[in-house]
Amino acid sequence: MFGIGPYEFALIGLLAVLLFGKRLPEVARSLGKGVMEFRKGLQGIEQEIEDAAQAQPRIAKMDEPTEADDKEEPVAPKFEPPEEEEARLEQASSKPEGSATA
Numbered sequence: 001m002f003g004i005g006p007y008e009f010a011l012i013g014l015l016a017v018l019l020f021g022k023r024l025p026e027v028a029r030s031l032g033k034g035v036m037e038f039r040k041g042l043q044g045i046e047q048e049i050e051d052a053a054q055a056q057p058r059i060a061k062m063d064e065p066t067e068a069d070d071k072e073e074p075v076a077p078k079f080e081p082p083e084e085e086e087a088r089l090e091q092a093s094s095k096p097e098g099s100a101t102a
Contacts, residue, residue, distance in 0.1 A: 004012075020027050 016027075017024060
């Protein structure tokens, strides 16, 4: 298991007893609960992945109209410059190129 032999496992156990002493049962219990919660979380994720893989999405045929086809595209209003601006542009375009502006 994990490439740990019996001597290495005994050394780890001895270090755990030296470090945690009387609290070792508490630490082991907390560690066990943490591992169980982790496994439950992994099982939940695996179940969601399996459910998603089994659910087959609806594939629309090319000749079938879809809901997106029924919607109208939004159209922006056409820009119309103010009347004053139009008059000024017309005057500027009707002046000869060589004339100076006052």
